[in-house]
Amino acid sequence: xxxxxxxxxxxxxxxxxxxxxxxxxxxxxxxxxxxxxxxxxxxxxxxxxxxxxxxxxxxxxxxxxxxxxxxxxxxxxxxxxxxxxxxxxxxxxxxxxxxxxxxxxxxxxxxxxxxxxxxxxxxxxxxxxxxxxxxxxxxxxxxxxxxxxxxxxxxxxxxxxxxxxxxxxxxxxxxxxxxxxxxxxxxxxxxxxxxxxxxxxxxxxxxxxxxxxxxxxxxxxxxxxxxxxxxxxxxxxxxxxxxxxxxxxxxxxxxxxxxxxxxxxxxxxxxxxxxxxxxxxxxxxxxxxxxxxxxxxxxxxxxxxxxxxxxxxxxxxxxxxxxxxxxxxxx
Amino acid sequence: xxxxxxxxxxxxxxxxxxxxxxxxxxxxxxxxxxxxxxxxxxxxxxxxxxxxxxxxxxxxxxxxxxxxxxxxxxxxxxxxxxxxxxxxxxxxxxxxxxxxxxxxxxxxxxxxxxxxxxxxxxxxxxxxxxxxxxxxxxxxxxxxxxxxxxxxxxxxxxxxxxxxxxxxxxxxxxxxxxxxxxxxxxxxxxxxxxxxxxxxxxxxxxxxxxxxxxxxxxxxxxxxxxxxxxxxxxxxxxxxxxxxxxx
Numbered sequence: 109x110x111x112x113x114x115x116x117x118x119x120x121x122x123x124x125x126x127x128x129x130x131x132x133x134x135x136x137x138x139x140x141x142x143x144x145x146x147x148x149x150x151x152x153x154x155x156x157x158x159x160x161x162x163x164x165x166x167x168x169x170x171x172x173x174x175x176x177x178x179x180x181x182x183x184x185x186x187x188x189x190x191x192x193x194x195x196x197x198x199x200x201x202x203x204x205x206x207x208x209x210x211x212x213x214x215x216x217x218x219x220x221x222x223x224x225x226x227x228x229x230x231x232x233x234x235x236x237x238x239x240x241x242x243x244x245x246x247x248x249x250x251x252x253x254x255x256x257x258x259x260x261x262x263x264x265x266x267x268x269x270x271x272x273x274x275x276x277x278x279x280x281x282x283x284x285x286x287x288x289x290x291x292x293x294x295x296x297x298x299x300x301x302x303x304x305x306x307x308x309x310x311x312x313x314x315x316x317x318x319x320x321x322x323x324x325x326x327x328x329x330x331x332x333x334x335x336x337x338x339x340x341x342x343x344x345x346x347x348x349x350x351x352x353x354x355x356x357x358x359x360x361x362x363x364x365x366x367x368x369x370x371x372x373x374x375x376x377x378x379x380x381x382x383x384x385x386x387x388x389x390x391x392x393x394x395x396x397x398x399x400x401x402x403x404x405x406x407x408x409x410x411x412x413x414x415x416x417x418x419x420x421x422x423x424x425x426x427x428x429x430x431x432x433x434x435x436x437x438x439x
Numbered sequence: 440x441x442x443x444x445x446x447x448x449x450x451x452x453x454x455x456x457x458x459x460x461x462x463x464x465x466x467x468x469x470x471x472x473x474x475x476x477x478x479x480x481x482x483x484x485x486x487x488x489x490x491x492x493x494x495x496x497x498x499x500x501x502x503x504x505x506x507x508x509x510x511x512x513x514x515x516x517x518x519x520x521x522x523x524x525x526x527x528x529x530x531x532x533x534x535x536x537x538x539x540x541x542x543x544x545x546x547x548x549x550x551x552x553x554x555x556x557x558x559x560x561x562x563x564x565x566x567x568x569x570x571x572x573x574x575x576x577x578x579x580x581x582x583x584x585x586x587x588x589x590x591x592x593x594x595x596x597x598x599x600x601x602x603x604x605x606x607x608x609x610x611x612x613x614x615x616x617x618x619x620x621x622x623x624x625x626x627x628x629x630x631x632x633x634x635x636x637x638x639x640x641x642x643x644x645x646x647x648x649x650x651x652x653x654x655x656x657x658x659x660x661x662x663x664x665x666x667x668x669x670x671x672x673x674x675x676x677x678x679x680x681x682x683x684x685x686x
Contacts, residue, residue: 226637233555257613257621257639261672262562265553273551294659295645303683318658321612329620335609338602 160210160247165196165240166203168421172211174403182407183282184212187318188377189220189355190256192248198378201399201418208416209244211393212403216281217241217249219269220355220374221256221292221320226261235267252279254289256320256355258390275299278306285406286312290319292336292354300339307347313430315349322354323395324363326388329381330356344369351411351428359385359396360415362424366390374415376400395423421422529652532580536573536678537655540671543568544657546620549673566674570631573678578630581679583668586652590667593650594686606644614641616664626663628680634661634670 121412145201178184186205191198205217224236238245245251245268253269254276255261264271271277274297275291288306291299307315322330323337344352345367359382363371377400385394404411415424529537547564550557582590597606611617615625615638622638634640641662651660659672665684670677 118625154456228559228636230555230559238555240451257642260562260675261638262549262558265550265558265561267554272547292642293640294648296648298653300645330612333609333612333642334605335554335644338605356663438489 160206160213161243162206162210163199163203163240163243163355165199166207167200167420170204172208173420173422174208174212175414175422175425176212176403176405176412177407178212178233178405179407182405183285184214184403184405185281186214186217187220187353187372187374187402187404188217189320189353189373189375190222190358191219191240191377191378192222192224192236192238192258193378194225194232197380197399197418198236199240201377201401202244204416204418204420205241205401206243207420208403209247209249212405214403215249217244217251218287218289218318218353219251219253220318220353221254221255222258222355222375222379223253223263223269224260225258225379228263233266252287252289252414254319255291255293257293276302278310280312282406283412284312284408285314285316286310288317288349289313290340292315292319292321292333295336295339300343303340304343304347307343307349310347313409314351314411315354316348316351317344317349318353320354321356322371323352324366324390325354325357325371325373325386325390326361326394327357327359327381328362328384328386329358341367341369350430353402356386357381360394360423361385361391361396362393362401362402362426363390364392372402372413374400374402376418393424393426468483471533530581530583530586532583533655536581536658539569539572540655540657543572560674562673566633566676567670569674569676569678570669573631576630576678578612578679578682580630582667587681587685590651591685594647596685597646597650602646606646607686609644610662612642613639614662614664615639626677628663628666628668628677630677630679632677634668634675634677636675 119154176184186208188201188205189324191201204226208214224232226232241249250270251268252427253263253266253271261275265268266271270279271289275294276289278286278288280286288303290303321333321336323332323341325332343349349369351370351372353372353374355373355377357373357375358379359373359376361373363373376396378399380399381396382398383396385391385396387394393415395415395417397417400415400423402413402415404413406412409430411428411430413426413428414422417423486504543565547561547568548600549561549565553561597603613621615621618639620639621641622635624635624638625636626632626634641660648660654660654669657672658678659670661668663680665682665686667685668677668680
């Protein structure tokens with residue numbers, strides 16, 4: 109990597125002959141720009157190695173209480189939905205996520221849609237995403253978005269949402285797991301064909317889907333999307349999907365395994381519909397008293413999850429076995 | 440996969456801590472070393488990595504392989520349900536729309552990984568381009584009478600089927616006419632009008648999308664009340680709408 113002698117700050121010789129003075133100026137300019145770039149790179153690297161900064165809007169009286177095993181080599185991630193309000197409630201939850209990231213350094217966040225409510229001008233991206241999650245972005249956390257009914261489709265082009273320009277996509281951040289992000293607002297035949305092909309070709313042990321509209325829900329305001337369930341659930345079952353995360357409902361709910369699949373709703377990262385869960389025969393756990401987000405750890409055959417309320421308390425906790433049912437009930 | 444972030448300490452430092460974190464001090468020292476010895480090599484490596492990432496961007500822009508998508512269905516495609524009134528193919532106006540949008544997209548080149556300013560600029564430029572190319576467009580150009588009749592027949596038939604209740608529920612989900620949470624008002628229906636950002640988009644039932652003629656790439660069907668609209672998904676422009684209900 110040491111190659112100082114081989115590096116020339118001068119412009120190429122042919123150009124120097126043709127335009128000597130201009131070439132020298134370009135050389136100096138190139139050197140300056142290069143040095144500035146290098147300094148920025150080094151500074152960015154040093155910051156990335158720093159603990160997550162805790163923003164001013166973080167609740168000052170809360171310490172992280174991580175109950176997940178934190179095994180070596182595990183994949184750690186967070187889940188949040190319906191976040192993009194730009195108001196103080198979203199900022200508080202975002203601050204809490206930064207606090208938990210210090211104790212549980214998750215490397216990615218799944219976004220379950222309604223990422224930006226209302227306007228979507230450049231300033232909205234800043235106010236509703238970049239500012240509240242700046243500590244996580246600065247720490248190198250990658251966000252993977254799915255889109256909800258309040259989201260404009262050009263969000264798929266946004267660099268921090270890592271959608272690769274697609275409304276639906278899959279990615280594999282570790283050897284044993286593949287995530288599938290769907291655009292549930294507009295499930296056309298092309299998307300369904302793509303999903304079936306992707307699921308069929310996936311060889312990963314863990315297959316996890318995330319999208320906005322829940323297939324199962326005990327919400328009084330919306331409830332389950334039965335139309336989507338009709339077309340998606342058979343694919344999930346046939347191809348061994350293990351867990352599904354959705355938003356849309358502004359609360360947290362964990363459903364009892366349905367045909368071997370565990371469904372989560374985590375749609376209270378910014379919005380809240382208090383008291384909206386009408387606990388049903390499918391409900392395994394719920395929290396609709398306040399906002400919430402999830403932290404998860406995938407270690408071998410186990411997917412551990414912990415749900416954190418906006419007040420910092422743990423409101424659900426458990427572990428999913430690979431294509432198995434919940435083995436530990438919430439505390 | 441290696442975790443990002445270096446500390447698992449439960450201690451939470453003050454946001455306005457007086458001293459600089461050791462890692463920043465270390466970073467400054469590293470910067471001096473790099474300026475003297477590692478700068479040339481680092482820049483060359485950065486250029487190589489940038490070039491490699493650029494070439495690989497369509498496959499793996501997001502830290503893992505993005506699943507390959509099948510090419511869009513060729514338009515026009517035969518509707519999935521047999522119907523004596525099914526239109527034989529796309530109207531000339533619909534084919535023109537596809538061509539116009541392709542031309543606009545070729546000129547503007549939508550970015551695949553952009554910042555918010557670039558996205559906003561692209562969206563506005565695309566809307567301007569489409570509006571300029573379709574300044575003489577009128578209601579009914581795209582959703583012409585044969586197509587509307589076909590869609591209406593399909594929609595009403597499905598609503599009368601055993602799945603009708605589920606489909607109706609989906610049609611009303613976030614529909615500005617039925618869902619007070621969809622937004623503060625109904626969008627104005629006009630050709631080349633912008634669908635307001637603060638009004639949610641109605642969900643479109645998959646069972647209908649399976650039977651409707653597939654629109655050109657980048658164009659979507661949506662509902663405002665019981666009226667069908669055709670809109671550009673990136674420019675958020677209403678391209679056409681039905682005069683009456685389709686269900």
